[in-house]
Amino acid sequence: MIEVDPDTSVSQGADQYSFMDQESAEMIWVKESCNIRVDSRDTQVALSLQASLQLAVALVLNVAIADSGQSKAISQELFQHFNSDQINKQKIYIYNTKDATVSTRDTDIAVNIQVLLQVLVTLVVMIDIL
Amino acid sequence: MAENQSKNDPIPGKVVKVMVDEILRKNNVKPEQVKNNISNEQRQMLKEMVEDLKTQVDQFNQGEKDTTKTDK
Numbered sequence: 001m002i003e004v005d006p007d008t009s010v011s012q013g014a015d016q017y018s019f020m021d022q023e024s025a026e027m028i029w030v031k032e033s034c035n036i037r038v039d040s041r042d043t044q045v046a047l048s049l050q051a052s053l054q055l056a057v058a059l060v061l062n063v064a065i066a067d068s069g070q071s072k073a074i075s076q077e078l079f080q081h082f083n084s085d086q087i088n089k090q091k092i093y094i095y096n097t098k099d100a101t102v103s104t105r106d107t108d109i110a111v112n113i114q115v116l117l118q119v120l121v122t123l124v125v126m127i128d129i130l
Numbered sequence: 131m132a133e134n135q136s137k138n139d140p141i142p143g144k145v146v147k148v149m150v151d152e153i154l155r156k157n158n159v160k161p162e163q164v165k166n167n168i169s170n171e172q173r174q175m176l177k178e179m180v181e182d183l184k185t186q187v188d189q190f191n192q193g194e195k196d197t198t199k200t201d202k
Contacts, residue, residue, distance in 0.1 A: 060180075
């Protein structure tokens, strides 16, 4: 339970940042170390896969439904249900280390990709494409 | 197809199907009618697209198992 002091005023800045639905930020520090390999390809691949899948769902709906307003409404509703809205920030600090490999992976996006693929496949099965 | 997709789906296939069904129904879209809007050429293209994406997702998930990684 959060208690709110009635005297407090809440102010919200006008400069709100707008990001894409999902964001994955990585910060990796390497300090006083040597031979460190950092591999964040997974996260990059996941992000672009996610974008491709979203695009594909929208595309299928666009082709199938002539009314573009209607297809937009449907894809919006689909993403509302099936897209996790989450921001991940990973911070990795490597200090005094030799010969290490670090691979990063965003689990949330990995799951989201699976879900989006499921939705896409369900959709195309439903309209007899697959 | 959707039913036998795979066991590692995060959401049961039925749940997704009901959900998608419901959203289409709410927006007055009937799959049987929509089918006729798609030409054979489009059908083929979309099919290839979906299969491509499926392969990519599979490859991505395969990479997960290849190395020991700590999930956060």
